[in-house]
Structures are given as C-alpha cells and as structure tokens.
Amino acid sequence: MKVVITGIGAVSGFGWGVEKLWRGLESGATSIREPSVFDVEGQRTTLVAEVGPPGPDAQAEIDDLRNLSRADVFAVIAAREALVRAGVDAGGPRTGVFCGGSTAGMAECEDFVGRIVGVHPGKPTLRLLASQQLNGPGDAVARDIGACGPVIGFSSACASGAMALGAALEAVRSGDVDMALAGGADSLCRLTYSGFNALRSVDPGVCRPFRRDRQGLSLGEGAGMLVLEPLDRAVARGAEPLAELAGYGASCDAHHMTAPHPEGDGALAAMKAALMDAGLESLDVGAVNAHGTGTPHNDQSESCALRRLLGERSLEVPLTAPKGALGHVLGAAGALEAVASVLALECGTIFPTAGSTPADPDFGIDLVLDEGREMFRGKQTWISTNFAFGGANAALVIRGLV
C-alpha cells in the first residue's frame, strides 16, 4: 500500500507556518540568533533558533490556547495547518496522532521550580507544573482536532520525530488508522540548553554542518506535523497528495551515551532498512536531507555512513542539511526536516545548507550551497536521516509523486 503525505504544517525559527519555513530555507539564511526566552549569559554560545511572535491574527489564535505549554502550542498550530492543507476539517474515530518530543513542557516546569525557589519572578502555578508531561503535545493535538484513534508519544532524543513518522507509516499501512497526524514538537528550555553547552556540543557561533571548521550544533525549537493516509483513500476523497512516505528504518549504535559509532554502522543500517522498506536500493537515492548537526563527531560519522551507502555516488548525490538554518529542534527535528523534504520535492528545489563555507573535502559529499539547486521534477527520492544521542538512528524515504 502506498502511503502519501497530504498535509504539512510547521513552526520554526523562521516563524509560524510552512510558507515562512520554505522562504527561509530557500534563501539560505539562518534563523539562529540571540534569544529572548531565557538568560543565556555565561554559556559557550548565546545563539539559538527561537520561534518569534507571530502576526496579530495568529497571536489571537495562540492566545486562545493559554492552557497549553509552548511545545503544545507549536504542535497544535502545526497540526491545524497540516489539516487545512490536507483539506480535512477534523480528526475522527480512526485518526491517530504520533508525536515525537524530548522535553515537552520542561521550560514551564523549570519556571515552576524557579518560582518556588525564588530565582524567577511570579507565582508557581499548577499550570506550569502540569505542562511537564512528555505526552503533552500529542495529547493536545488529539484534543484539538478530535482524533480518537491511538495517540502515542515518542521520545528517542533527536530521532523522535522521525520515529513518530515511522510508526505512523506502519499504522496507516496496517490499517490500524485511516489517517495519521504525525510529527514532533519541542520548545527551548534550560535543561537542554545548559546540557548541550556543558557537553561542549554547541558551536559558539552559528552551526555549520559538514564544514571543516564546525564546532557543534545550535539549538532550536518548533514543530512539524504531517498528515499521512493511504494513496487510494486520499485520491477517493479528492485530496492532492504532496509526496509519498515510502519507507522507514531504524537501528541503534549500542555504542556510547553521546558519541555516534565512528564509522556510522548504525546510521548505515537505518538507511539500508528504510530503502529496503521502500523496495528501493541505494542507487535510487536522489538527494539526502542529512542529520548534519555540525558537531565534529556527527558529521564525520554520518558522511562515513553515506560513503558506505552510496559508494562512488556520494560525490554525485546532492546533500543538504537544514540545521544551520533551523537549529537542532531535537525531538521535532525529524518531523520539521521531513516537512522541508516535502517542500523541496514539491518546489523542485534542493534548499541550500546555510553557511558560507564549502564542505570539508575529506567527507566526499556533494553539499548543496548558496542558491540551492534545481532538481528533476517527478520521481525524486529523498532520504532523510536523524541520529540521536544514545545511538538511536532513524531514516525516512520520501518520494515525489509524478
């Protein structure tokens, strides 16, 4: 059974909505900048990709969601946009929600504790504490759209969003659900911000994926949500599919708490599994939407895995990596990056990897820079990867529709 993506929604450092996401990615600009959400003084980096305030109309929509955490709001707004794009009014008894995330309402929880101990102003309200649940964003989406099928949260660090999409793909294929809202949401919080700083995994400047002088990632926040349904059902109800979610694969390095396997064993296994799931081979890969965190370890290991997958073609298959533009949105990364892949397939343009320097020549990759690159319309096959701290790896195969 072919499973297609009929709706997409996004909240990112570029702003609220898919259009802002695409304009930002296509321009080669970055949304990584000085934040306003919390004090970052004295850390290795002060830069993050923060979601700014929306316009007045959207602000009113968000104000109505006052009972939700910031991550919940990102998820709900992205899900609403995805449903509108899919031409669907609401969920229903056979709609499932599959949502990745790594910290959900952690930022609100930090506020709660900070207010109790007196380091943050204001009353420690129960609302802040109640935001903490990791399943919050998915539940909020289900309530908002009236989805009464299974609602499942996924938390495997940076692979969470891709894993949610993988599980949703399986649920649609098996007939467990008629439609899935799948993706991920995460908001900036002090825990991840300080953690990645303490680990020295962040670049003091703006993240530079696959560059020789890269020094680490930049954190970001946002959400990506996608509507998945069987092709025949989508066609029958008159929807216009945007792309096919053709395959999913996952693996674990079983190697180290934070470092990836140096030769990318797990990454390779996940990509191979995703291609096999799609009934394709490495020769079919037309472009790579890489995890590309910009950390010395990740980019080295990932490029190694890609050379092993693609062989000599690694220098011919265009590779783009959105984290220099969007920051690393952790549990939402796989989802937001899948939305980016769909947009690229739809527009026929491989968006550039933000940053002004060429790729590290040792990597043997064809990094798309500057203006981006036109790509052949039609049956393009993208592989989108996400590799998490802890060694969890996930890969998605997304194909354009003829």
Add this chain to the structure above:
Amino acid sequence: MTQQEKTRERLKKLIIESLNLEGMTPEMIENDAPLFGDGLGLDSVDALELVVALEKEFSIRIEGEETTREAFASVSAMAAFIDGLNE
C-alpha cells in the same frame, strides 16, 4: 458596598492573579457568567489552583465534590459560598 459585593470583587482579583490571566481586569468578569467551559474558559487545573488560592486567602477548607461544583459555578456562587462559611 454589601459584604457579597466586597467578596465578589476580592474573588475577581484573586482569580486573575492566581491564574495569571494576563490582559484581564475584574470588570471583565461577570458575576453570573460560568467560570468553566464556555464562560471564562477555565479548566480542571485552574479549579485546583483556585481551591488552593481560596483556602489561603479566606482561611477556609473546601471539601466535597458536590459543594465545590456548586460553589465554583460563577463568581456570585463562589461569594455566596464563602460568605456562608464565614457567617
């Protein structure tokens, strides 16, 4: 101002303050409008927060689901309930 009116004013301020209802003023809360659902749009987490705030502010104990449901219907109901306890 009657005792009930005084209590109602105090309650409106307390609701706004304890629930962080930014942008709201006491005048915007009607005496008889429902606090939950369609009215002020509060939910069960707000209810819990309000119970804690009311107990502290008025030195009372709020117990029993039925009592709470009735007392929390509106600002008027809440004021009547509190003044009833303190009579």
